Amino acid sequence: MAENKEVRVRYAPSPTGMQHIGGVRTALFNYLYARSKGGKFILRLEDTDRTRYDEKYVQNLYDTMAWLGLEWDEGGDKGGEYGPYVQSERFELYKKYAFELVEKGEAYYCFCDSERLERIRKIQTENKMAPGYDRNCRHLTPEEVKANLDAGKPYVIRLKVPMEGVTKFHDHLLGDIEWKNEDISPDPVLLKSDGFPTYHLANIVDDHFMKISHVMRAQEWIPSTPLHVQMYRAFGWEHPEFCHLPMVNGKDGQKLSKRHGATSVNEFRARGYLPKAIINYVAMLGCSYIDGQDMYTLEELAKNFKLEHLNKSPAVFDYKKLEWYNGQYIRMMSDEELYDAVLPFITKTGDAALDINVSEEFPAPHVGPEYSGIAMGDDGEPVCVDKSMNMTSADVKAALMQLMPLIKERLKYLTDAAEMVHFLFTEPKVPAADQIIPKKLDAAKTKEILEAAKDFVSGIFGKTHEEAEEAARSEAEKLGVKLGDFMMPIRMAVTGSRVSPPLIGSIWILGKEKSIARIEKTLKAL
Numbered sequence: 001m002a003e004n005k006e007v008r009v010r011y012a013p014s015p016t017g018m019q020h021i022g023g024v025r026t027a028l029f030n031y032l033y034a035r036s037k038g039g040k041f042i043l044r045l046e047d048t049d050r051t052r053y054d055e056k057y058v059q060n061l062y063d064t065m066a067w068l069g070l071e072w073d074e075g076g077d078k079g080g081e082y083g084p085y086v087q088s089e090r091f092e093l094y095k096k097y098a099f100e101l102v103e104k105g106e107a108y109y110c111f112c113d114s115e116r117l118e119r120i121r122k123i124q125t126e127n128k129m130a131p132g133y134d135r136n137c138r139h140l141t142p143e144e145v146k147a148n149l150d151a152g153k154p155y156v157i158r159l160k161v162p163m164e165g166v167t168k169f170h171d172h173l174l175g176d177i178e179w180k181n182e183d184i185s186p187d188p189v190l191l192k193s194d195g196f197p198t199y200h201l202a203n204i205v206d207d208h209f210m211k212i213s214h215v216m217r218a219q220e221w222i223p224s225t226p227l228h229v230q231m232y233r234a235f236g237w238e239h240p241e242f243c244h245l246p247m248v249n250g251k252d253g254q255k256l257s258k259r260h261g262a263t264s265v266n267e268f269r270a271r272g273y274l275p276k277a278i279i280n281y282v283a284m285l286g287c288s289y290i291d292g293q294d295m296y297t298l299e300e301l302a303k304n305f306k307l308e309h310l311n312k313s314p315a316v317f318d319y320k321k322l323e324w325y326n327g328q329y330i331r332m333m334s335d336e337e338l339y340d341a342v343l344p345f346i347t348k349t350g351d352a353a354l355d356i357n358v359s360e361e362f363p364a365p366h367v368g369p370e371y372s373g374i375a376m377g378d379d380g381e382p383v384c385v386d387k388s389m390n391m392t393s394a395d396v397k398a399a400l401m402q403l404m405p406l407i408k409e410r411l412k413y414l415t416d417a418a419e420m421v422h423f424l425f426t427e428p429k430v431p432a433a434d435q436i437i438p439k440k441l442d443a444a445k446t447k448e449i450l451e452a453a454k455d456f457v458s459g460i461f462g463k464t465h466e467e468a469e470e471a472a473r474s475e476a477e478k479l480g481v482k483l484g485d486f487m488m489p490i491r492m493a494v495t496g497s498r499v500s501p502p503l504i505g506s507i508w509i510l511g512k513e514k515s516i517a518r519i520e521k522t523l524k525a526l
Contacts, residue, residue: 005213007213011043021264029310032302036304042074044075048199049199067265097201100235105160108140113154133188159230161187173245225244253314276297280295327411330408342407346382369385386427431492436492441481450522457515
């Protein structure tokens with residue numbers, strides 16, 4: 001391809017399912033390459049599979065792209081000079097070029113009915129023959145074709161794939177690839193009997209007329225590429241450059257799927273991942289950028305993206321590494337940004353309310369009022385579910401804002417926030433004794449700790465955090481216990497949970513009276 005030719009790449013999903021992480025990686029690499037070259041990123045809907053098509057999948061595509069911040073240049077609601085960008089709106093164009101191939105002798109009418117095709121499949125299966133059409137109608141005379149057409153017999157149009165020789169093409173990542181023509185799918189259908197194009201016809205025609213310069217897609221599409229090259233040859237068109245991206249596998253070496261964990265973008269959203277973390281991590285699946293650097297903005301990724309930095313071998317999706325990225329980006333947020341991000345998970349609205357797959361291995365995340373004590377009011381403001389707490393919406397928001405710097409360092413996912421904040425908005429049940437008593441202590445010693453805790457709590461108000469920590473260490477030494485064994489019963493009494501923000505800050509926000517009252521209630525239970 002000429003050096004001065006504009007880079008035009010596309011992401012062209014079929015709206016037959018929710019957007020998943022493999023598709024996102026393909027979209028992202030296309031986006032990054034376009035931006036790195038000052039080119040165009042096109043979004044196209046390949047909706048010829050009408051049996052599985054659903055409008056909700058179209059909306060999910062647009063929602064996903066918007067959530068990730070991947071802005072396209074043409075297609076969707078933006079249009080463009082090479083539209084329409086939806087295949088179901090381009091059927092006349094596909095028909096025109098299918099018939100053109102027939103006129104050129106590169107394709108032919110096939111009148112074989114479904115019964116005959118099924119008989120051929122059975123014969124091939126029983127005799128362990130290679131599957132595929134037997135080219136029965138390839139040799140019909142013009143007179144036979146005319147007679148069948150005049151009789152109104154249903155037909156499809158098939159491509160004449162060369163039966164000898166090889167098809168060669170160059171791949172940016174894998175180098176020169178050669179494919180025997182006898183191994184290409186024998187004379188595939190281009191135009192179906194209902195006038196609908198097949199994927200192959202629509203894909204090639206669209207890429208040509210939308211002036212796509214590079215086709216970047218997963219390596220699972222390599223077997224289709226020789227066929228596509230043959231179709232470009234048949235039309236007399238120059239094919240785009242190809243770059244087949246490495247696969248994304250689970251740790252077991254198999255293609256990433258639901259059994260490995262969340263795969264649809266909606267699942268990642270509903271489980272509390274940030275779009276920046278997804279973008280950063282997915283961009284590094286099978287590609288390198290700057291040595292020694294892990295964190296990148298979308299703009300930095302685009303600036304540093306190069307095809308020669310792609311890896312040939314499959315990338316392994318590591319959920320622990322993504323978790324690390326998520327935590328890093330959470331800690332980079334301002335308190336206001338974090339409040340806005342966690343509120344849907346605390347109240348189970350927005351992203352937290354998206355449908356996700358739940359299983360024993362991947363249970364539903366703990367989000368919503370039953371875990372946080374906070375719901376979303378009719379006015380769009382958070383409200384405390386427990387009316388006895390006597391908190392206004394303003395009180396709830398103020399308390400949450402005070403909590404943000406405390407929980408920020410402990411969040412792995414946004415879904416963690418609901419359980420961390422609940423102690424402020426719900427009177428916790430007194431935990432069972434075995435949860436309150438440290439492993440190496442007994443009930444008597446634990447009571448002694450909680451009695452001392454009342455004075456400790458009273459004394460830390462007005463102190464700095466360092467002074468409060470020193471007071472805790474001093475109390476622990478007086479009682480002859482470790483600092484952790486001193487703090488744990490207090491944490492359980494005050495918050496009702498082992499999962500909470502830092503204890504001293506939590507006590508300050510809850511207040512002296514409520515904190516001491518909860519300690520006394522726990523003492524009575526012991």
